[in-house]
Amino acid sequence: MTPPARRDGTPEKNRTTARDIDATLSNAKPARKQNINPDDHPLADAWWETGASGTGGAQAEGERLQKVLARAGVASRRHAEKIIDAGRVEVNGEIVRTQGRRVNPARDVIRVDGVRVNVNEDTQYLILNKPRGVLSTMSDEMGRPCVGDYVSEQIAAGNRLFHVGRLDADTEGLLLLTNDGELANRLTHPSYKIKKTYLAFVLGEADRELVRALKEGVALDDGVAKADFVQIIDKHQGESLIRVELHEGRKHIVRRMLKEAGYPVQRLVRTKMHTVQLGEQKPGSLRSLNDSELTSLYKAVGM
Incomplete structure (x- = not known):
């Protein structure tokens, strides 16, 4: 038979009384530290971020x-404090001397002695030595080999990587992959004149005239293209190995310059x-x- 219910509809045996609660609390062992210093807590940062400091007030x-x-x-925590005291640390252009200053690693720019420090653990900066025949794309609908094949594990883990600039399928060598959009945009913007170095294996035994022509400028269908530096490394039996350095980023720029100068490229590698x-x-x-x-x-x- 079901026991009679209280006015609130709760049966007597299922009703929890204040006495029951008091009995439960009285059996609990008291904490060794009733007052906890958030800075000493293993979850100190999460503690402060959620405002669970015991005062109920939200912290920075x-x-x-x-x-x-x-x-x-950069340094141990103790030494980092000394660096801050010395005024050697900047946050978003402001020198910080106060201990305990809170920052957002994903947003704030931090410098030590004027040198930027990468503090965002979510950013990735990878160098791929792209093989010949691989497309500079993260995926290909036709199933052809592409750059995305080499970072499939990172992509599967949720990292949205993209390549900085591109190399055509037949060009090998250095390709930067990152999820830092700001850095990628600046590296590819012509105003920053970021230099790239290539080794070109060409038909024909190169001479000083080729060096002069590349440095003074070669007329292409989309304008004159100039190399910043040219060096003939070797030449033998109708072929040459040439080092070309330039900051332009037009499509197939090195191949087109050398072809126009009379030295068709047989193999091209970006080395730097x-x-x-x-x-x-x-x-x-x-x-x-x-x-x-x-x-x-x-x-x-x-x-």
Whole structure:
């Protein structure tokens, strides 16, 4: 038989009383630390970001600057505090001397001694040595080999990578892949004059006249194109190896310049972008930019 209900409709045996609650609380062991310092808590940053400081007031968003610097590999937290005290750290162009300043790594620009520090863990900067025959696209409807095939794991993990500039299918070499849209836009904008270096294997034994012609300018159907630097590395039995450096980014610019000058390209490899070099990286392999390379690119485009 169902016990009679209270006025609120709750049966007597299912009704929880204040006495029951008091009994439950009295059996609980007291916390060793009744007053917690948020800075000592293992989830300190989440604690402050959610406003769970015990006062109920919302705190500033972001993470403590010294922690962000330490995670970026600039220094230990203790040494990062000394760097801040010395006025060597800037956040969005403002020198910071106050400890505990909170920043947003995904949005704020942080510099130490005037050099930008990459503090956003979500950004990726990869160098691919693109093999010959691979399209500079992230996908291809016809199933042809493309750059996206080499970063499929990153894409599957939710990273939206894209290539900075492009190399035609027959051109090999250095291709930067990133999800940093601002850096990518600046690197490809002609106003920043980012230089790229190519090794070109051509038909014909090159001479000083070719060097002069490329540096003074070759007339193409879309205007004159000039090389910033030209060097004949080797020539043998009707072929030559030439190094060409230029900051232009027009389509097939190196191939068209050399063809117009009378030296058709047989093989073309991009070996360098600004100070970032391909080195001995094997075709089809990926690597991350190191800190000095990334800093150099930041400086080159005023970031």
